[in-house]
Amino acid sequence: xxxxxxxxxxxxxxxxxxxxxxxxxxxxxxxxxxxxxxxxxxxxxxxxxxxxxxxxxxxxxxxxxxxxxxxxxxxxxxxxxxxxxxxxxxxxxxxxxxxxxxxxxxxxxxxxxxxxxxxxxxxxxxxxxxxxxxxxxxxxxxxxxxxxxxxxxxxxxxxxxxxxxxxxxxxxxxxxxxxxxxxxxxxxxxxxxxxxxxxxxxxxxxxxxxxxxxxxxxxxxxxxxxxxxxxxxxxxxxxxxxxxxxxxxxxxxxxxxxxxxxxxxxxxxxxxxxxxxxxxxxxxxxxxxxxxxxxxxxxxxxxxxxxxxxxxxxxxxxxxxxxxxxxxxxxxxxxxxxxxxxxxxxxxxxxxxxxxxxxxxxxxxxxxxxxxxxxxxxxxxxxxxxxxxxxxxxxxxxxxxxxxxxxxxxxxxxxxxxxxxxxxxxxxxxxxxxxxxxxxxxxxxxxxxxxxxxxxxxxxxxxxxxxxxxxxxxxxxxxxxxxxxxxxxxxxxxxxxxxxxxxxxxxxxxxxx
Numbered sequence: 001x002x003x004x005x006x007x008x009x010x011x012x013x014x015x016x017x018x019x020x021x022x023x024x025x026x027x028x029x030x031x032x033x034x035x036x037x038x039x040x041x042x043x044x045x046x047x048x049x050x051x052x053x054x055x056x057x058x059x060x061x062x063x064x065x066x067x068x069x070x071x072x073x074x075x076x077x078x079x080x081x082x083x084x085x086x087x088x089x090x091x092x093x094x095x096x097x098x099x100x101x102x103x104x105x106x107x108x109x110x111x112x113x114x115x116x117x118x119x120x121x122x123x124x125x126x127x128x129x130x131x132x133x134x135x136x137x138x139x140x141x142x143x144x145x146x147x148x149x150x151x152x153x154x155x156x157x158x159x160x161x162x163x164x165x166x167x168x169x170x171x172x173x174x175x176x177x178x179x180x181x182x183x184x185x186x187x188x189x190x191x192x193x194x195x196x197x198x199x200x201x202x203x204x205x206x207x208x209x210x211x212x213x214x215x216x217x218x219x220x221x222x223x224x225x226x227x228x229x230x231x232x233x234x235x236x237x238x239x240x241x242x243x244x245x246x247x248x249x250x251x252x253x254x255x256x257x258x259x260x261x262x263x264x265x266x267x268x269x270x271x272x273x274x275x276x277x278x279x280x281x282x283x284x285x286x287x288x289x290x291x292x293x294x295x296x297x298x299x300x301x302x303x304x305x306x307x308x309x310x311x312x313x314x315x316x317x318x319x320x321x322x323x324x325x326x327x328x329x330x331x332x333x334x335x336x337x338x339x340x341x342x343x344x345x346x347x348x349x350x351x352x353x354x355x356x357x358x359x360x361x362x363x364x365x366x367x368x369x370x371x372x373x374x375x376x377x378x379x380x381x382x383x384x385x386x387x388x389x390x391x392x393x394x395x396x397x398x399x400x401x402x403x404x405x406x407x408x409x410x411x412x413x414x415x416x417x418x419x420x421x422x423x424x425x426x427x428x429x430x431x432x433x434x435x436x437x438x439x440x441x442x443x444x445x446x447x448x449x450x451x452x453x454x455x456x457x458x459x460x461x462x463x464x465x466x467x468x469x470x471x472x473x474x475x476x477x478x479x480x481x482x483x484x485x486x487x488x489x490x491x492x493x494x495x496x497x498x499x500x501x502x503x504x505x506x507x508x509x510x511x512x513x
Contacts, residue, residue: 014179016141016142019118019139021112023143024153025054025109036163040098048222053105061114062117063400065077069118072190073187073189075186076190078114078185079181085112086171090171092105117392117396124394125391133322140321143379144375145311147282151303151304152308199254202245205241206241206242208237209239213407221415258393269494273334273495274378275405279405279409287481306360310364310365321372334373334374334377337375338370355474381498413483421472421475424471424475425469428471
């Protein structure tokens, strides 16, 4: 086995680099949407589909990985997907309108979606138990570092060069991925017998269910949720499709994804933790840029320079985690990580309108400390007693839960921000009316200041309303950070319920007898 370690590590390095690129591309366009939509002649609202199409395609691709890897062989499947990912990235840079960009991003997301769970699968199947902590530490880097550094990198590339370089970025690392995978994975024949066991009904219902759910979550907050007819239809199709998918997977002999894994309480709690981790990771990367852009008019590059404080500082902690795992049970490290990240959200609960990016940096540094303590031990804990044959299904479910958590988290946060901003704005306006004498005096002073600066006193009402709106927005962001922190604290408690490896093994042995 030891003779094969260097070769196995080549394959795992290639898969991890591919997963890093795929996760990076989820967020990398967010800082540059204004530039892209302007170049493609689309509205800012329409340009949201550039990210949505990628996420929908990725979500559909993840559950299909087990089948395609078994049918084609892991090596062939990964090489094909890596090649398509590079070509789709180049095609995105040459997109001539919004429709072509959406199609190319969907192809990019579908091929990239395969790279993420396959990295997890290769770590479980190629590495012995004592080497998995190191493999999972590296996987943790891809899963937590990529989303936080994405907006920073995208903003810098757009400001320094152009938005096209966001997609050119994938070419050279993509070629390195193909070379590492080709050198590290053995040539194997696929299993044509998989075609006889193909679950077309499961594939169709899964794609419809997850695709409609993802679109509903991405677009619902913009269109007042169920007030929009198409959102109601998406919800109905999603619910029916997922119900049929789950029923088929639990009754068929050869399921596309083995949902019977949820019979294990430990596995189910790990999925809950992954779900909340997704909400925390993607939710915080959603809130901070939106706050800085909407309240303080930060540019893409300015936002990136703030977010880098949660990206780079977490890197030194990843090598530390496998060593700590030798002395501390993984679940305690996961709980600690959730508590720390949750606490960092609560550090942003008392912001005022004066809180710009520099005031957010301490909370981002605390977040950078906590995130490695979640991802690495959670990956190890969730895979500690996993049978290699269950690895594809487990990897699929963990990654789907993390992505779904991110989608649900962002959708709920967007709705919360919208509704609470309207609520606080109405309350503040009522306060202005009740204190009308003070407001009149403030307007008089403001008008004088505007006139002395070369403006007009008539602008004072507009300036006042802008200040009131900003204040209402800040109050809603405070509440959003509180809710996100609360969810992370609940996940910390849930992770404490996961049994250690030896207790899980003892329980499984007792069940067999």
